[in-house]
Amino acid sequence: MAPPPAAPASRPSRRSASRPDGTRRRASHSMEAVLTEAVALLDEAGEGALTFRALAARLGGGVASIYWYVASKEELLDRAANHVLADVLADAELQVEREDPIDGMRAIAVTLFDAVADRPWLGAYFMRDTELQPHGLQLYERLGQQTLRLDLTPRQRFHAVSAVIGFVVGTAADMGQEPPREVLEGEITREEYLARWAEEWRSLDADSYPYVHHIVDEFATHDDAEQFRAGLELILAGLRLQAGG
Amino acid sequence: MAPPPAAPASRPSRRSASRPDGTRRRASHSMEAVLTEAVALLDEAGEGALTFRALAARLGGGVASIYWYVASKEELLDRAANHVLADVLADAELQVEREDPIDGMRAIAVTLFDAVADRPWLGAYFMRDTELQPHGLQLYERLGQQTLRLDLTPRQRFHAVSAVIGFVVGTAADMGQEPPREVLEGEITREEYLARWAEEWRSLDADSYPYVHHIVDEFATHDDAEQFRAGLELILAGLRLQAGG
DNA sequence: ACCTGAACACCGTTCAAGT
DNA sequence: ACCTGAACACCGTTCAAGT
Numbered sequence: 001m002a003p004p005p006a007a008p009a010s011r012p013s014r015r016s017a018s019r020p021d022g023t024r025r026r027a028s029h030s031m032e033a034v035l036t037e038a039v040a041l042l043d044e045a046g047e048g049a050l051t052f053r054a055l056a057a058r059l060g061g062g063v064a065s066i067y068w069y070v071a072s073k074e075e076l077l078d079r080a081a082n083h084v085l086a087d088v089l090a091d092a093e094l095q096v097e098r099e100d101p102i103d104g105m106r107a108i109a110v111t112l113f114d115a116v117a118d119r120p121w122l123g124a125y126f127m128r129d130t131e132l133q134p135h136g137l138q139l140y141e142r143l144g145q146q147t148l149r150l151d152l153t154p155r156q157r158f159h160a161v162s163a164v165i166g167f168v169v170g171t172a173a174d175m176g177q178e179p180p181r182e183v184l185e186g187e188i189t190r191e192e193y194l195a196r197w198a199e200e201w202r203s204l205d206a207d208s209y210p211y212v213h214h215i216v217d218e219f220a221t222h223d224d225a226e227q228f229r230a231g232l233e234l235i236l237a238g239l240r241l242q243a244g245g
Numbered sequence: 246m247a248p249p250p251a252a253p254a255s256r257p258s259r260r261s262a263s264r265p266d267g268t269r270r271r272a273s274h275s276m277e278a279v280l281t282e283a284v285a286l287l288d289e290a291g292e293g294a295l296t297f298r299a300l301a302a303r304l305g306g307g308v309a310s311i312y313w314y315v316a317s318k319e320e321l322l323d324r325a326a327n328h329v330l331a332d333v334l335a336d337a338e339l340q341v342e343r344e345d346p347i348d349g350m351r352a353i354a355v356t357l358f359d360a361v362a363d364r365p366w367l368g369a370y371f372m373r374d375t376e377l378q379p380h381g382l383q384l385y386e387r388l389g390q391q392t393l394r395l396d397l398t399p400r401q402r403f404h405a406v407s408a409v410i411g412f413v414v415g416t417a418a419d420m421g422q423e424p425p426r427e428v429l430e431g432e433i434t435r436e437e438y439l440a441r442w443a444e445e446w447r448s449l450d451a452d453s454y455p456y457v458h459h460i461v462d463e464f465a466t467h468d469d470a471e472q473f474r475a476g477l478e479l480i481l482a483g484l485r486l487q488a489g490g
Numbered sequence: 491a492c493c494t495g496a497a498c499a500c501c502g503t504t505c506a507a508g509t
Numbered sequence: 510a511c512c513t514g515a516a517c518a519c520c521g522t523t524c525a526a527g528t
Contacts, residue, residue, distance in 0.1 A: 072503085137454075162416075210393065236483070500522100504517080506513105
């Protein structure tokens with residue numbers, strides 16, 4: 001396997017510190033430090049917390065210095081996404097040696113889902129720009145390679161991979177939406193929140209909302225990861241059928 | 246079928262106009278006018294164009310007046326989503342009288358996809374708050390009702406509907422991402438843009454990226470709607486299998 | 491009941507200047 | 510080559526006051 005496009009060389013970040021002689025050194029960053037701190041901000045406090053001012057403060061420098069590394073906030077997020085995808089890719093590579101290609105696809109899909117579920121902001125930026133996200137492209141390639149072992153046309157393979165990616169990212173982003181304030185602040189648990197929502201659904205007219213009533217208990221006790229897996233199995237079953245069983 | 250929760254009464258909006266006697270009447274809005282203009286802004290210039298200031302200007306009033314109708318921008322977008330879902334729901338209801346429940350699911354899914362493809366912002370707000378989005382809930386119910394006619398457990402039905410919604414919204418939101426500036430400004434066409442991207446993919450090492458090379462022509466000429474349909478068919482095929490064929 | 495004006499506390503981005 | 514300070518042109522939201 002070829003190496004991914006090389007990342008710019010990086011040196012460890014130095015927080016602005018005073019020298020022995022008491023003079024003050026200018027803050028000095030590096031692409032690596034910028035992305036690491038950006039991801040830390042994202043992980044600690046969500047997408048809203050990543051501002052150039054907050055990031056500059058963490059790096060111990062001025063706001064404008066970040067623009068030496070990225071041209072815009074969009075690029076910052078694209079690169080941050082690529083940064084965390086390195087680990088996702090490494091995980092996926094480990095799990096991909098399956099005899100059955102469909103098992104391989106499942107393994108990669110689940111790995112990616114877990115990553116996006118952990119980092120909801122990742123969903124919105126995944127594969128948006130393959131030039132800035134070589135690791136995203138490699139993950140796509142790995143998933144696609146599995147389909148080469150199935151009896152399908154190129155078009156079917158393209159559609160299958162697109163479907164899996166679309167499902168994983170879409171579902172994960174949806175599930176990863178910022179929980180309501182009450183849950184975030186620990187006033188109520190996720191279970192209580194779901195129960196409250198379910199209560200509302202139960203109060204709907206049963207004749208008009210037979211389906212909602214039918215599944216309300218499932219909804220109230222559902223597990224996101226299990227729900228994702230069940231949907232993924234439908235796609236994979238359809239694919240296996242298409243490939244001739 | 247029961248009516249959806251009633252919308253607040255609305256009167257036509259009046260742009261601030263001068264009276265015969267020359268005095269100035271205060272601007273007067275209505276929830277209906279606020280949502281209509283918000284959607285117009287969204288449709289004309291994308292999510293970035295919807296600001297309280299721009300909306301107030303269109304309504305002919307001050308910024309703060311909008312806060313009498315909605316408590317936050319989040320609520321404004323949730324309600325705007327519900328507003329356009331009224332039409333989507335009406336479309337879906339017309340198409341749902343199928344003998345085969347899977348055909349019914351397909352019809353609703355395609356209708357929703359078309360709506361989100363037209364209005365990318367809709368993807369991010371669909372079904373986020375069923376209290377503010379009764380039409381979203383009704384669409385969910387309609388889709389779910391189809392599964393009641395399939396031989397499945399409640400849990401399987403819940404998972405199936407979640408999978409379809411997740412796939413539709415995820416795929417449509419992804420496809421509906423703001424096209425790059427060059428395309429938006431008409432410098433190049435979508436085809437040229439895809440071709441340029443494909444060119445880049447072709448320049449990758451063939452041994453490391455066999456899949457990308459395998460599908461690059463499909464990618465260069467693909468149609469989003471067709472790609473969506475193909476993925477949807479995989480889910481529906483898996484579901485039909487699960488329901489016993 | 492509904493709207494206004496002005497302020498508050500933020501944003502991303504730019505740029506001339508520094509080292 | 511890389512960083513700083515200060516400014517610019519915005520944001521969403523609040524609030525006392527008006528009608």
